[in-house]
Amino acid sequence: MKPLAKETLIVHGAHADHVTSLDLVPPIHMTATYRFNDADHGAAIFSGAAEGFVYTRIGNPTVDLFQKKMALLEGGEDAIATASGMAAIASVALPLTQPGDNIVSCATLYGGTYSLFNHHLRRMGVAPRFLRPADCRAEAQVASLIDSNTRLLYMETPANPTLDVLDIAMWAQVAKAHGLPLVVDNTFASPWLQSPLALGADIVVHSATKYIGGHGDIIGGVIVGTAEMMGRIREHHSHHFGPAMSPFNAWLFLRGVKTLALRMERHCDSAMKIARWLDAHPKVDRVHYPGLPGHPGHALAARQMKKFGGMMAFEVKGGLAGGKAVMNNLRLCILAVSLGDCETLIQHPASMTHATYTPQERAATGIAEGLVRLSVGIEDADDIIADLDAALAAA
């Protein structure tokens, strides 16, 4: 039989494994703990000799179903759902490193990830070795930062907030040559647009808060990879540090993700239209959107992504003052951080999501002080264009 298409897996995938009733929608298992039939049954589940759940920090049927769905969509063997995207990233970085180690990462990252690496891991004796955007494109530059204390390679693509596109297959080749895992944050693309594991990455992380949930109402994260690696992360981190996802959130993620393909298609098509319009606007200096032929990562994005995504950033003439005037004059687009929601969201990275970078660090990573980031929602694209047009006129 022909394998099921990704659209079908998004809706049906993993559900059949969890048929406990005739409900169309799987139930929420809102329970902290689980009954054992008798003492021997409890001991057998605890030892792993029998299958079953013991305690929701360690495992829960609803969370398990969401994990299975995400493993399927990313093409991995197993997944771990976490309370947030940051919990997912920390749950990969902490068990794989110890004092004296280093990690090699692109420098353009979500501000929280940058801070985790640059401040918190550093405080624990793990040094981040950051590559500037231009160096991320050269295999030799990436390899030159690796030494015997390197434990993992890390990247975001497209990167938050500049929309830099990195070559996953090239980084994976470097990682493999050194026997290291490559970790890719796939939040901006979602599994609908990009499959890092198929391109050679070893671990995918997500802020599921964004496109996976899709409705701006829950926080969560996911890690996907081999069964061996997920087992290692569970044993050395998750079970004891306790970053577990709530069953209620897992249920909402299962509900939200069903429309991923439809939402992503709309986000991408609207973003393309809006990016082209902004690019031609006399008050806009520069548009960062991989779908535009002038974007430095356009050809690579066309190769490694299905479409170009719903995220973009742009620089208004007049720098920061111009950008602020636009943000303050929008009526439909909402001034808020986060992304991947049904509503179009706009924000200012230098003072908001990327305030964890110093001005010098932002300059080195191409995050202009006046850059504004737009997460294109699923509204009518012409309505968003009209809103931007009015705000640009007022700027």
Ligand SMILES: Cc1ncc(COP(=O)(O)O)c(C=O)c1O
């Ligand atoms: C690319 C990326 N990764 C990770 C995170 C962190 O995720 P969360 O906010 O769910 O902890 C974010 C948050 O904005 C993000 O944009």
